[in-house]
Each structure stands twice: as structure tokens, then as C-alpha cells.
Amino acid sequence: xxxxxxxxxxxxxxxxxxxxxxxxxxxxxxxxxxxxxxxxxxxxxxxxxxxxxxxxxxxxxxxxxxxxxxxxxxxxxxxxxxxxxxxxxxxxxxxxxxxxxxxxxxxxxxxxxxxxxxxxxxxxxxxxxxxxxxxxxxxxxxxxxxxxxxxxxxxxxxxxxxxxxxxxxxxxxxxxxxxxxxxxxxxxxx
Amino acid sequence: xxxxxxxxxxxxxxxxxxxxxxxxxxxxxxxxxxxxxxxxxxxxxxxxxxxxxxxxxxxxxxxxxxxxxxxxxxxxxxxxxxxxxxxxxxxxxxxxxxxxxxxxxxxxxxxxxxxxxxxxxxxxxxxxxxxxxxxxxxxxxxxxxxxxxxxxxxxxxxxxxxxxxxxxxxxxxxxxxxxxxxxx
Numbered sequence: 001x002x003x004x005x006x007x008x009x010x011x012x013x014x015x016x017x018x019x020x021x022x023x024x025x026x027x028x029x030x031x032x033x034x035x036x037x038x039x040x041x042x043x044x045x046x047x048x049x050x051x052x053x054x055x056x057x058x059x060x061x062x063x064x065x066x067x068x069x070x071x072x073x074x075x076x077x078x079x080x081x082x083x084x085x086x087x088x089x090x091x092x093x094x095x096x097x098x099x100x101x102x103x104x105x106x107x108x109x110x111x112x113x114x115x116x117x118x119x120x121x122x123x124x125x126x127x128x129x130x131x132x133x134x135x136x137x138x139x140x141x142x143x144x145x146x147x148x149x150x151x152x153x154x155x156x157x158x159x160x161x162x163x164x165x166x167x168x169x170x171x172x173x174x175x176x177x178x179x180x181x182x183x184x185x186x187x188x189x190x
Numbered sequence: 191x192x193x194x195x196x197x198x199x200x201x202x203x204x205x206x207x208x209x210x211x212x213x214x215x216x217x218x219x220x221x222x223x224x225x226x227x228x229x230x231x232x233x234x235x236x237x238x239x240x241x242x243x244x245x246x247x248x249x250x251x252x253x254x255x256x257x258x259x260x261x262x263x264x265x266x267x268x269x270x271x272x273x274x275x276x277x278x279x280x281x282x283x284x285x286x287x288x289x290x291x292x293x294x295x296x297x298x299x300x301x302x303x304x305x306x307x308x309x310x311x312x313x314x315x316x317x318x319x320x321x322x323x324x325x326x327x328x329x330x331x332x333x334x335x336x337x338x339x340x341x342x343x344x345x346x347x348x349x350x351x352x353x354x355x356x357x358x359x360x361x362x363x364x365x366x367x368x369x370x371x372x373x374x
Binding site for chain 1: 198229233236239241243249252260263
């Protein structure tokens with residue numbers, strides 16, 4: 001197991017495709033929290049995020065042979081998780097639940113939980129996190145995806161372009177516009 | 191550089207993706223416009239805050255639940271686990287490829303049978319002469335053969351401009367058809 005850390009993701013999935021279940025466990029350990037961060041920032045619901053990440057990792061198990069070694073494994077995994085997250089959000093939207101992003105500007109004062117800025121450092125950072133999370137939720141879906149992948153997951157533009165399946169120039173433009181919108185929304189944090 | 195160009199290039203500048211000349215132009219614009227410089231600094235700070243958000247961790251129940259679901263999928267009567275995807279021919283599975291081939295072959299066969307018959311060589315089909323036995327194509331080639339009495343209904347067309355007149359065919363009837371005396 002120790003020497004598995006020497007394997008790349010692509011080598012691990014190749015081993016898993018040959019039937020090595022330990023390789024699957026290693027891949028899950030590598031990607032579980034990364035995908036949790038990505039999906040939670042996307043859907044803003046911990047329970048739902050866990051379900052989606054489990055679905056994605058289950059898909060990795062049941063459809064392992066669908067991965068072809070022509071793309072990076074991480075790209076494939078993020079694509080699966082992103083698609084599942086989008087599907088869930090669409091379902092949620094169709095259930096007519098109130099979405100933060102659908103609120104008008106006048107509602108926005110009430111959208112955060114009652115966490116007031118405190119002298120306590122932890123409370124302060126929690127407040128900032130919730131404020132940023134709410135601002136991310138207000139972004140349109142196609143802006144939200146690229147922003148999370150770039151500024152939180154720190155993926156390259158090229159990889160993001162493959163994950164969301166849009167041209168590189170479009171990815172750059174979306175990231176730029178998303179950052180401008182976030183800056184406007186989070187002005188009062190400064 | 192104008193304001194629009196400046197705003198379009200902010201991310202490229204912050205991600206260090208501008209070439210030297212564009213970078214110089216961008217920085218010159220910032221130096222000339224303090225509000226532009228403040229905007230870039232704000233966006234940089236926002237990015238830093240976003241990057242600084244804590245990583246989300248899965249709960250302790252995550253892995254047991256995942257293994258439970260995997261076990262469920264393994265033991266499911268209608269197994270969802272794909273052991274190895276079937277090979278495809280032009281994107282079709284062998285079954286669909288076979289069905290498609292049969293359909294295309296049937297379509298071609300039916301199409302050919304429904305097509306109006308034409309003479310592929312473009313030759314005129316000879317008029318019916320009443321001759322059951324085949325006659326030599328070239329009479330010169332068979333000089334010894336005695337010409338059989340034939341009746342030729344060779345009527346000239348009086349007015350070829352009149353398209354309502356149907357051209358009458360030449361009848362070449364051999365001795366197997368005998369005519370009685372013309373009553374007229």
C-alpha cells in the first residue's frame with residue numbers, strides 16, 4: 001500500500017481496471033475531499049454534496065472501463081461530479097425551492113445565517129466564508145463552475161476547458177467576468 | 191488601452207498570462223487610473239479570500255456508506271457494474287451494427303426492385319416481329335438463308351409535325367403468320 005503513493009492517478013485507474021480493488025480505495029482517498037470541496041461549493045448543501053460525491057465515486061466503480069487513457073483522470077472525475085451536481089441543482093430548481101441566486105437585491109440582506117462579525121477570529125473567518133459562499137451561489141451556473149475549478153481547486157485553464165467542454169477563450173472570459181461579479185458582491189468585506 | 195480592454199485583461203494579468211507588451215500597457219493604464227488599480231487590488235484580495243476558504247471534508251460516515259452502496263450494486267439482480275464495455279463498430283454495438291446492415295441491405299434490394307426497368311446499353315428494343323425463332327442480327331452474315339415472305343406495314347408518316355399522330359410500327363411477319371385474301 002505504501003508504494004501506491006508512487007503511482008499516478010492514471011496508473012491507479014489502469015490497475016483498478018485490471019481488477020485491483022486497492023487501487024480504487026487509493027483513488028477514493030485521493031479524490032474524496034477534493035470532490036467534496038468542489039461539489040459543496042457548487043450546491044451549498046453538505047448532505048447533498050456527500051450524496052453527489054458518493055454517486056460519482058460509485059460511478060467510478062461501476063463504469064471503470066469507460067475511462068480511456070486519453071485524458072487526465074482528474075478531468076474525467078471532475079466532469080462526472082460536475083455533471084451530477086448540475087443534474088441535482090436542476091432537480092432542486094424544478095421542485096421550486098427558494099434559491100439564494102433567485103433572490104432580488106433587496107432580499108440579500110437576509111440571506112445569511114445570523115452570524116455577526118465577532119472579535120473572535122474563528123467567528124470572523126466563518127462569517128467571511130459564508131459571505132463568499134453566498135456570493136458564489138449568486139453566480140450563474142456556468143460562471144460558478146469555472147470559478148470554483150480555477151480559484152478553489154486551482155486547476156489550469158486547459159483542464160477546466162476540457163471539464164466544462166467549452167473553448168479556452170470562453171473559459172478565460174467566464175472566469176474574468178465571474179471575478180468581477182464576485183468583487184462587486186464582496187466589496188463590503190474589505 | 192481603453193476601459194473595456196482593461197477589464198477584459200484583469201484575470202489574464204492576475205494569472206500572469208499577458209505577454210510583455212500587453213502587461214506594460216495594462217500597468218500603464220493602472221498607473222494612469224487609480225480606480226483601475228484599486229479594482230485590480232480588490233479582485234486580487236477577493237481571489238485570496240476565496241482560495242483561503244477551508245477545504246471541505248467528507249463525514250466519517252462517508253466511506254461506510256460508499257462501501258454499502260458498492261456492495262448493493264454488486265449483489266443487485268440487474269447488475270449495474272459494467273465489467274468491460276462492448277466493442278463498437280463506427281460507434282454502434284455489434285447488435286445494432288448488424289441490425290443496421292440488414293436494414294440497409296433490405297432497403298437497397300427493395301429500392302433496386304422498385305426502380306423502373308431501363309435498357310442499360312441504351313439500344314432500342316426491337317419491335318415485335320411475330321418471329322418466335324431468333325433471326326440473325328445481320329442478314330449479310332447469313333447469305334444462304336432464303337428470305338421468308340414478310341409483310342411490311344410500312345406507312346409513311348404524312349406530317350411529322352403533328353405530335354398527335356402515333357407512329358406506326360413496322361411489322362415484319364415471317365411465314366408463320368399467313369394472311370387470307372384482303373377483303374378490300
